[in-house]
Amino acid sequence: MKETIVIKIGGNASDQLPETFFTQLKDWWKQGKQILIIHGGGPQISQWSEKMHLSVKKIDGIRVTNSDTLDITKAVLLGMVQPKLCQFVNNAGLPVIGMNASDNHLLQGKYLNQEEYGEVGQVTNINKTWLNEQLQDQIGILAPLAQTADGHWLNVNADMAAATIAIQLGAESLVLLTDVPGVLNSGKVVPQLTETDANKLYQKDIIKSGMMPKIQASFKALKNGVNQTFITNDLGRPGTQFQYNTTV
Numbered sequence: 525m526k527e528t529i530v531i532k533i534g535g536n537a538s539d540q541l542p543e544t545f546f547t548q549l550k551d552w553w554k555q556g557k558q559i560l561i562i563h564g565g566g567p568q569i570s571q572w573s574e575k576m577h578l579s580v581k582k583i584d585g586i587r588v589t590n591s592d593t594l595d596i597t598k599a600v601l602l603g604m605v606q607p608k609l610c611q612f613v614n615n616a617g618l619p620v621i622g623m624n625a626s627d628n629h630l631l632q633g634k635y636l637n638q639e640e641y642g643e644v645g646q647v648t649n650i651n652k653t654w655l656n657e658q659l660q661d662q663i664g665i666l667a668p669l670a671q672t673a674d675g676h677w678l679n680v681n682a683d684m685a686a687a688t689i690a691i692q693l694g695a696e697s698l699v700l701l702t703d704v705p706g707v708l709n710s711g712k713v714v715p716q717l718t719e720t721d722a723n724k725l726y727q728k729d730i731i732k733s734g735m736m737p738k739i740q741a742s743f744k745a746l747k748n749g750v751n752q753t754f755i756t757n758d759l760g761r762p763g764t765q766f767q768y769n770t771t772v
């Protein structure tokens with residue numbers, strides 16, 4: 525069985541991928557790793573929502589999504605962000621496939637808390653057999669949207685989607701690629717972070733907003749069988765690596 529690496533690329537990072545991203549991707553591909561990219565697109569969704577005069581509201585990094593925002597989210601992720609990313613990776617000489625929840629029930633989900641967030645969900649199940657088949661000979665690029673059993677679309681935070689998918693695929697590593705070099709404390713990257721230390725940083729309001737779902741996703745993956753989880757802005761550098769609860 526091939527080793528799987530799941531890379532989540534945030535919306536800020538996906539517009540300006542450095543050369544080291546493609547070099548590392550090619551190295552992993554040559555080494556025979558199975559690679560799945562989950563893409564975000566948060567800033568792009570916010571921009572287009574504003575253009576359409578829709579309000580933009582996030583609670584702890586999770587977008588409050590009504591049915592209009594959901595339409596914008598689908599259009600932006602599947603019509604803009606994903607094809608651009610497929611093009612970048614393909615231009616680097618790698619085979620790609622763009623995918624979404626509606627491909628053979630790929631991502632099934634349920635509402636997170638409809639009263640608080642609206643049309644927002646979490647991934648509950650993936651079509652692992654079909655996904656593994658696709659990843660045999662191409663790099664998968666997948667949007668963070670899920671469908672309920674009755675076919676209703678849900679907006680899913682991309683960090684949380686990536687963690688659940690990495691767990692269900694039995695991935696070796698999860699890398700969250702973003703616009704900061706790791707979790708920052710007083711301007712410096714925290715190289716290794718336990719859950720206890722993360723809670724302390726949260727309580728001091730040092731970890732906030734978009735970093736919160738990343739921390740949650742990283743520990744969820746680590747506790748459920750993913751061996752290594754990182755937050756970085758460069759695939760060539762580990763940034764912050766998450767640790768089980770031992771004091772470092």
Ligand SMILES: Nc1ncnc2c1ncn2[C@@H]1O[C@H](COP(=O)(O)OP(=O)(O)O)[C@@H](O)[C@H]1O
Nearest residue numbers: 534535536702703704707708730731732734735
């Ligand atoms: N302690 C922290 N260290 C680094 N970034 C943080 C921290 N707390 C909050 N952030 C914010 O989290 C952002 C990354 O989250 P987000 O904007 O959602 O990125 P992405 O689009 O990659 O998911 C950073 O740009 C920064 O503004």
Ligand SMILES: CC(=O)N[C@@H](CCC(=O)OP(=O)(O)O)C(=O)O
Nearest residue numbers: 535564565566586587680681682
């Ligand atoms: C429910 C929810 O918050 N969904 C996210 C999905 C995109 C995302 O997570 O993009 P980034 O990784 O670029 O932040 C959103 O609407 O912004």
